[in-house]
Amino acid sequence: MEKRPQLDILLCAPRGFCAGVDRAIQIVELALQKYGAPVYVRHAIVHNKYVVDGLREKGAVFVEELSEIPPGDAPVVFSAHGVPKSVPADARSRNMMFLDATCPLVSKVHVEAQRHFEEGHEIVLIGHHGHPEVVGTMGQLPPGAITLVEDVAGAMAITPRDPAALAYVTQTTLSVDDTSEIVAALQSRFPLIHGPHKEDICYATTNRQQAVKAVAPLVDAMVVVGSPNSSNSLRLVEVAERAGCRVAMLVDRASEIDWSRLEGIRTLGVSAGASAPEKLVDEVIEAFAQRYDIKVEAKVTAVENIAFNVPRQLRPVEVTVAP
The missing domain is CATH 3.40.1010.20 (4-hydroxy-3-methylbut-2-enyl diphosphate reductase, catalytic domain)
Structure with missing residues (x-):
């Protein structure tokens, strides 16, 4: 031999x-257990073919737009990447029951962007054009409120209305080193730029x-x-x-x-x-x-012990027995 x-x-x-992916998959599986098939999912719940195919076999139906979902009472789950504000608004207008599987660390970026906007800052988003997380983050605010920067060249080219009223947020799944270079370029040009309280990259x-x-x-x-x-x-x-x-x-x-x-x-x-x-x-x-x-x-190189709760309507009902 x-x-x-x-x-x-x-x-x-x-x-x-990671905890966000684990939570998103749990949300689809628990929804299937609670409501039965089909459970609709807007966009791939997470970016993995094996996971998506496995959930499809259990009764999940993946769509790109809510308009693809026939009328009825089947729930729809929003993917871990987050969605523009227009999507839940559209779901409500269609009387859909929806479950939001957006990763809490992506939701944190949405909250930061909203806070900067309310404080009068023009916002730079460091991320990849067309990625669903970027589409979701930019869709939290009115058109024009967020400028996308993909690289150092983009950081060197932007011309904000007021350099003293500038803030940045980032996509959560970027290269740490690339992002550091882009942030350094922004800070060298705009020393007063506001960054996140805590790193956006998850x-x-x-x-x-x-x-x-x-x-x-x-x-x-x-x-x-x-x-x-x-x-x-x-x-x-x-x-x-x-x-x-x-x-x-x-x-x-x-x-x-x-x-x-x-x-x-x-x-x-x-x-x-x-x-x-x-x-x-x-x-x-x-x-x-x-x-x-x-x-x-x-x-x-690190030990992770983070977990995120699933939405309340999917948690087991706690029955309290009177003494």
């Missing part, structure tokens, strides 16, 4: 599901990037489990490359691994985006175990 090559796998920790994005930064220089290749439409997963690949890893790839499933890029590797880093389930990480490791004699070691 041919001897398989040795492969040392460094498993990034934290990786995979704890999970930051922690997963730090874990990849720690592992990437130590390995020959890095595999990030996540879907191509997942912003935070794409950022992990970029972070790995910048940290000196010569081969970094994003895979939705083990079947997508490009083995030709991994010839001759002796060490491998594995991480997963915040919307990728651990089952898919196990699947990837198993695929390597079929080809290599593997030794897996966790590289822990």
